[in-house]
Each structure stands twice: as structure tokens, then as C-alpha cells.
Amino acid sequence: MRKLVILGAGTAGTMMLNKLYNALDLNEWSITIVDKDETHYYQPGFLFIPFGIYNRRDVIKPKRDFFPPGVEVIMSEIDRIEPDKNRVVLANNRVLPYDYLIIATGSRIDPSEIEGMKDKLWYKNVFDFYTIEGACALGNFFKHWEGGKLVIHITEMPIKCPVAPLEFAFLADWYFTERGIRDKVDIHFVTPLPGAFTKPRASAILGDFLEKKNIKLIPDFNIARVDNDEKKIVSWDEIEVPFDVLVTIPTNKGDEAIKRSGMGDELNFIPTDKHTLMAEGFDNIFVLGDATNLPSSKAGSVAHFQSDILFENFMDVIDGRKPSAKFDGHANCFIESGFGKGILIDFNYDTEPLPGKFPLPGIGPFSLLEETKMNHYGKVMFRWMYWNFLLKGVELPIESHMSMAGKRL
Amino acid sequence: MPVREILGKMIEFDDDGHLKNLNDWNEEIAKELAKEEGIPELTDRHWLVINYMRQEFQKIGDAPSIRKLTKESGVDTKELYQLFPKGPAKKAAKIAGLPKPKGCI
Structure with missing residues (x-):
């Protein structure tokens, strides 16, 4: 029997499990998946x-709904990976030997990285929306808020889903307009980047959207601390931004188990070959999704495109061949822009987001880098696709490699 | 590829404005690059950071991130921002004659 162990049953790990389950002969393979949490969050x-x-x-289902029969499921913390011994040690000291390992342990926020962030104002006037707890606490706060200065803030790159803070700003503009108090809410967008987004052309276009929606952009802001008494954030070069409510994206880090294994960089992300998706220095370990240190976006769409590549390379490697498929950094993001509209971007390592039609050149139905109602329906529909197709490893009608067809230079 | 004259020598730069060839670098060039970045004089503290960055680059082939600098260079974050205003990791890499750190997206 050959042993495959998958660490992490989030979007990436679950998707990969289902893809490989359909291809591997269970008379020859034993498959184990490990995760510490019973609940899958959308x-x-x-x-x-x-x-x-x-x-x-609306955003939770049991993880077990997505595991196929005949797979060993272990709900446990991971203590460490011992890559030189080809084994994983769980929190209860149980040892899992493997022939092949797929690491999909994701990324999570760590507000304790910044002085004063997780302090007495945490979940009172300082919130995140990257956790279910943060999102719900902020929802309760907004319901009764009567206005003031809302500061949306990114601590440092890289973060999961780099467009989410922008979407949050656009939706806040829409939400407070609907509530009839937009004139009482002053929205600021504070980022360590030189503009609204990581890539220049999209950054210019998205920056224009911010301006149109009367959201003020403060770029090049590197936070040093949150001042809880005076309700302000302060940068390393002593620029101060006061707030009534701070919605921050804290530092994103890979899993602590990666650190304990000595396999990560300073943020616990695993050095990974950007084309083959194999962990650098190992010929039987693959890394998928947010856990990698790749210069691509940390997003479900990216994990999905990676999973197609990883699948091909896994099949090569187990048959003794060299990995033949190459990941190109493809990402595809629906950006909710408020008032029932959305913007779509599609890009990879080498090509920044460009305008055009997607996925059918000239036809669409989606428009790239433009605000349309159809793009919004794409986003709404996606949740259904996610639960019913994506996690189950069913093919979607989108190429894993980025296509230039339909794009305007 | 942009080429500029510095101290009487024609020097190639990459698209990010960093030196193309590591071998073009020397301490005199570094002083000129620093001036272009708005740093009139390089102090011992600047050199501590620059030399650390060059050592790290030789070891691992990538310029260190701000996080790594803070942990290992002996200069804390606050001072790094005073020495190299706005973006210490990127600016120090530029002056040290190294390519832009991969972590800087």
C-alpha cells in the first residue's frame, strides 16, 4: 500500500482530496486527511x-459532507512534519508515515503581531472580517452605529484575497447609503501599498472607483501600533490616522505547525516551486493554496487552478516521471462593488489584470475591469458552485492557465 | 533596459530601478544611489543594514524582508524607517545593489 497524507481540509485540501480520490486505486493507496476543525467555512x-x-x-457546512468514503479522516491538531523521516506527528503524538504529502494548511490572521491591535478595543471599535467571529461582531456593531470615521486598513502584505478590503470599502459605501447615513460616515482606505491594489493597471482603475465613491485613499502606510486611548493608528514614520471604527486586515501567517517543522519562511509560508508546486528541497511533498510562499494571490480561485496542475504533477511523480505541468500564477476574482454590481479581474504571474470579456472572448457574459450587474450575479452564483462543484473536485468551465483571448492590451 | 552614468561609469538598471549587475556595486556607487533615494550621508548604522543585506543575499539569493531585517540585522523596525524612510527593505536593497526583495509585491 502506498500512503498519501493531506494536511488541511479547507478549500484547497478538500478539492485536492476529491480530485485524487477519483484517480487513485484504493486497493493500492491509503488516503488520510487531517484537520483540526469539523466545520468548513465558505x-x-x-x-x-x-x-x-x-x-x-449561510457560510458553514460540516467538513464531513465533502469527504468521499474510504478515506481516513483525522480531526486533530498537527504538531509537526518530519520531512526527513517522511512522517507527520499529530498533537496526541500519533505518528503518520507517508510516501507522499500534500500540505494545504492555509493562512490565518495574527493581530498580536501589531502592538495594541488585539487590546481593549478589540471587537469593540477594532474588528477584522477574516474570521467568522470578527465578521459577526462587526455585523452587530454596524447595525446600531450612527456614523463617524470608518478606517479600513491593511497591515502588511501578503494577505488572503487582496481584493477583499476594497470590496469591503465599496460595500460599506453602499450599505451606509441604503441606511441613509452615508453623509455621516467618513470612509478611509489605508494601505502599505503605493496604490489601491498590487498591480498597476488594476490599481489605477480601482483607485478611480474609490474616488468616485468618496473613499479616501492613504497609501504607503506601514503600521507600527494601534493607540487604544486616542483611537488612532500610527505608522513607523509617525503618521497618525484617527478612527471611530477600525476594520483591519491583520498580518496573515501560515500555520504554526509549519514553524514547528522548520519548513516555513518568516511568516510560516512554505518555500514552494512556483511552477511545479513541490516543496523546495523535497521530491515527495507538494504544497497547495494559501500555505505556499508563491507570489500569486492567496485565494480560492488560485488554489483551484493550482489543484489542476498539482493533480497532473502528482500523477507524473508517483509513476517515476518528472513533474510536467507548470502553474502560471492564474487568479480570477469577482470584486463586489456595491449597488448590485461587480468588477471581474483575471491575471497571472506575468500578465496584470486587463480589460476585456470573460470567459468567452468578445461575448462574456462577464466584463473584465468594468463594473456590471452580470459580474455581481457571477459572484452570487459562485457560492452555489463552490459547495456543489468546486469542493467536490468537479471540473469547472474555466481553464487553469490564464488565456489572453478576449483581453485588450 | 535603462542605463545611467554614475561616477563616470555607465551602469545598467532593471525595471524596478535596481542594479542589473551585482558586480557593478561598490561603496562609492552605494553612496550615490543613497543620494538618489534622498539619503545624503550613509552612517555606520546604514552600513550595518547594507552589509547584512548583502551577506544574506549571498547566502540565500533573495534580499531579506523587513521582518527578517528587524529580527536579525541588529537594527529595530523604528530605526529602520528612520534610516531608510518609507520602505526600508526595498530602499536598503536598492542601495546595497540587490534586486527588489521577492516578498515586496
Whole structure:
């Protein structure tokens, strides 16, 4: 029997499990998946909870609904990976030997990285929306808030879903307009980047959207601390931004188990070959999704495109061949822009987001880098696709490699 | 590829404005690059950071991130921002003649 162990049953790990399950002969393979949490969260839905569009129930399902029969499921913390011994040690000291390992342990926020962030104002006037707890606490706060200065803030890159903070700003503009108090809410967008987004052309276009929606952009802001008494954030070069409510994206880090294994960089992300998706220095370990240190976005769409590549390379490697498929950094993001509209971007390592039609050149139905109602329906429909197709490893009608067809240079 | 004259020598730069060839670098060039970044004089503290960065680059082939600098260079974050205003990791890499750190997206 050959042994495959998958660490992490989030979007990436679950998707990969289902893809490989359909291809591997269970008479020859034993497959084990490990995760510490019984609940699967539809993380793209967290964005909508603060605005009362979704509630907790809309974004959770039991993980076990998505595991095929005949797979060993272990609900446990991981203590460490011992890659030189080809084994994983769980929190209860149980040892899992493997022939092949797929690491999909994701990324999570760590507000304790910044002085004063997780302090007496945490979940009172300082919130995150990258956790279910943060999103729900912020939803309760907004319901009764009568206005003031709302500061949306990114601590440092990289973060999971780099467009989510922008979407949050656009939705806040819409939400407070609907509530009839937009004139009482002063919205600021504070970022360590030189502009609204990581890539220049999209950054310019998205920056224009911020301006149109009367959201003030403060770029190049590197936070040093949160001052809880005076309710302000202070940068390393002593620029101060006061707030009534701070919605921050704290530092994102890989799992602590990666650190304990000595396999991560300073943020616990695993050095990974950007094309083959194999962990650097190991020929039987693959890394998928947010856990990698790749210069691509940390997002479900990216994990999905990676999973197609990883699948091919896994099949090569177990038959003794060299990995033949190459990941190109493809990402595809629906950006909710408020008032029932959305913007779509599609890009990879080498090509920044460009305008055009997607996925059918000239036809669409989606428009790239433009605000349309159809793009919004794409986003709404996606949750259904996620639960019913994506996690189950069913093919979607989108190429894993980015296509230039339909794009305008 | 942009080429500029510095101290009488034609020097190539990459698209991010960092030195193309590591071998073009020397301490005199570093002083000129620092001036272009708005740092009139390089102090011992600047050199501590610059030399650490060059050592790290030789070891691992990538310029260190701000997080790593804070942990290992002997200069804390606050001072790094005073020495190299706005973006210490990127600015110090530029002056040290190294490519932009991969972590800087």
C-alpha cells in the first residue's frame, strides 16, 4: 500500500482530496486527511456578514459532507512534519508515515503581531472580517452605529484575497447609503501599498472607483501600533490616522505547525516551486493554496487552478516521471462593488489584470475591469458552485492557465 | 533596459530601478544611489543594514524582508524607517545593489 497524507481540509485540501480520490486505486493507496476543525467555512462569504447580507448559517457546512468514503479522516491538531523521516506527528503524538504529502494548511490572521491591535478595543471599535467571529461582531456593531470615521486598513502584505478590503470599502459605501447615513460616515482606505491594489493597471482603475465613491485613499502606510486611548493608528514614520471604527486586515501567517517543522519562511509560508508546486528541497511533498510562499494571490480561485496542475504533477511523480505541468500564477476574482454590481479581474504571474470579456472572448457574459450587474450575479452564483462543484473536485468551465483571448492590451 | 552614468561609469538598471549587475556595486556607487533615494550621508548604522543585506543575499539569493531585517540585522523596525524612510527593505536593497526583495509585491 502506498500512503498519501493531506494536511488541511479547507478549500484547497478538500478539492485536492476529491480530485485524487477519483484517480487513485484504493486497493493500492491509503488516503488520510487531517484537520483540526469539523466545520468548513465558505470564506468568501465572510465579507457579506458585516452588512447583514449573509449570516453565520449561510457560510458553514460540516467538513464531513465533502469527504468521499474510504478515506481516513483525522480531526486533530498537527504538531509537526518530519520531512526527513517522511512522517507527520499529530498533537496526541500519533505518528503518520507517508510516501507522499500534500500540505494545504492555509493562512490565518495574527493581530498580536501589531502592538495594541488585539487590546481593549478589540471587537469593540477594532474588528477584522477574516474570521467568522470578527465578521459577526462587526455585523452587530454596524447595525446600531450612527456614523463617524470608518478606517479600513491593511497591515502588511501578503494577505488572503487582496481584493477583499476594497470590496469591503465599496460595500460599506453602499450599505451606509441604503441606511441613509452615508453623509455621516467618513470612509478611509489605508494601505502599505503605493496604490489601491498590487498591480498597476488594476490599481489605477480601482483607485478611480474609490474616488468616485468618496473613499479616501492613504497609501504607503506601514503600521507600527494601534493607540487604544486616542483611537488612532500610527505608522513607523509617525503618521497618525484617527478612527471611530477600525476594520483591519491583520498580518496573515501560515500555520504554526509549519514553524514547528522548520519548513516555513518568516511568516510560516512554505518555500514552494512556483511552477511545479513541490516543496523546495523535497521530491515527495507538494504544497497547495494559501500555505505556499508563491507570489500569486492567496485565494480560492488560485488554489483551484493550482489543484489542476498539482493533480497532473502528482500523477507524473508517483509513476517515476518528472513533474510536467507548470502553474502560471492564474487568479480570477469577482470584486463586489456595491449597488448590485461587480468588477471581474483575471491575471497571472506575468500578465496584470486587463480589460476585456470573460470567459468567452468578445461575448462574456462577464466584463473584465468594468463594473456590471452580470459580474455581481457571477459572484452570487459562485457560492452555489463552490459547495456543489468546486469542493467536490468537479471540473469547472474555466481553464487553469490564464488565456489572453478576449483581453485588450 | 535603462542605463545611467554614475561616477563616470555607465551602469545598467532593471525595471524596478535596481542594479542589473551585482558586480557593478561598490561603496562609492552605494553612496550615490543613497543620494538618489534622498539619503545624503550613509552612517555606520546604514552600513550595518547594507552589509547584512548583502551577506544574506549571498547566502540565500533573495534580499531579506523587513521582518527578517528587524529580527536579525541588529537594527529595530523604528530605526529602520528612520534610516531608510518609507520602505526600508526595498530602499536598503536598492542601495546595497540587490534586486527588489521577492516578498515586496
